[in-house]
Amino acid sequence: MYTDHMFRNEGEKSFLRNWSGSSCISGIANLAWKMLQAVNRRLPEGELPSPKWAPGKMLKSYERSAPTLGFPRVTDSLCPRCVPEVRNAIIKGEMDISALISGQPGEIKAHIVEENGRVLMRKVCDKHGPFEDVLSTNSHFTRRIESLFLGRDFKCAEDKDVHRHGTSTIKFGRGAVLTVDLTNRCNMMCNPCFMDANQVGYVHQPSFEDIKAILDRAVSFKPRRQVIVLFSGGEPTISPHFIEAVAYAKKIGFYRVMAATNGIRFAQSEEFTRQAHEAGLHGAYLQFDGTSEEKNRHRGVGNLFDVKLQAVENMAKAGMKTTLVTTIVNGVNNDGIGSIVEFAIRNIDKIQTIAFQPVSFTGRDEDIDDQTRYAHRYTLSQMVEDLKTQLNADWEPLRDWFPLSSYSAFTSVMDLLQGDDAPWGWSACNCHPNCGIFTLLVVNRRTHEFAPLAMWP
Secondary structure, eight states, rough: EEEEEOOSSSSSSOOHHHHHHHHHHHHHHHHHHHHHHHHHSSSSSOOOOOOTSSSSSOOOOGOOOOOSSSSSSEEEEEEEHHHHHHHHHHTTTOEEETTTHSSSSEEEEEEEEETTEEEEEEEEEETTEEEEEEEEEEEHHHHHHHHTTTOOOOBOOSSSOOOOOGGGOOOSSSEEEEEHHHHHHHHSOSSSSSTTOSSSSOOOOOOHHHHHHHHHHHHHSSSSBBOOOEESOOOOOGGHHHHHHHHHHHTTOOOOEEEEOOSSSHHHOHHHHHHOOOOOOOEEEOOOOOSHHHHGGGGOOOTTHHHHHHHEEEEEEEOOOEEEEEEEOOOTTTHHEEEEEEHHHHHHTTEEEEEEEOOOOOOGGGTTHHHHHHOOOOOHHHHHHHHHHHHHOOOHHHOOOOEEGGHHHHHHHHHHOTTTTTBOOOOOOOTTTTTOEOOHHHTTTTTEEEGGGGGOO
């Protein structure tokens, strides 16, 4: 979200009349285009630079590869019943962990098909039978998002000691977020929980040396791009190594260090919040299910919304920004996502981003029955329609939303402008277009009116 600080007529109510920043945005866009043209003129065909952080020359658009897109198509998938069986066999010592690398336990093929305006995934396991789920409730929306996929980043290089994960081995780029789980303990016990914290029967809590090794490996291969280092869990702030892990990530060069948190420790202590920020914590991904106690009641804490408000205030006092992270469960809180946007707009000085995450049935919800899964399943295509309806806004699904990877077009320009000797490349998200989407809102800080950035030609 972006805020505008320039106002012409304090008395006018209309967003477009009151929004003097629209001309500023146009000016910025024109300047960016001129800069891009200047770069193009300086770099004749075939003479793109080879920055020291990259494994080779900068990629042209036609040199970027892409996965198979469109539908129907066939893709690699997993059997949801085989996966826990394999994991439990490894934990019990009945299967060696190397099987995950050398074999393909639980892997099956899935068919992505369009049917009655929806996009479905269908797959069959020889042992457990057929499975079906909904990827999208609007095939036109999904087809547009896939058509805007920018393409993959560089192939990874100098990573033979890092990426050894069998079929799941990362082959391109490095993603935009490095998630480091500091513990599987938590100071809450709630659903949904991707980790199944406090319930697996053992404590997993890496030592500080283990944490350092993870971060060191993350900077050991190319492309050496900046990423968000996201300390997670369980609840990362209850790890005894949280503060020093933040400081070490900052020390070795990561400029944006975050914590995925329920906010309890930040709400409890301004001193802890200050220490985290001074160590290098840029902000927090704050679990945030709604703007009332009722919308947070399923977490099992009676005053959880008050806790969230205090956490946001304490982090703002310390100089940190908050990203609201909402797990959307159909029939539970999907009717309140518009109010979350309104909350963020009213608190635009403290909140910079919202990350809506349709529920993923993993961790504590791994064994969910099919009937409940069908009832609670929620897709990105439903989310964009619900936001438009709940906010009664000119916020068009087929105009204002883009695959996450598309912002890499801008960071590619920044990579060119910063020169060959830059130690790091800019962050570049090249995730699959079905994985995530984004939009940008321009917010009038004084009137709290907003509009999607893409509505301006």
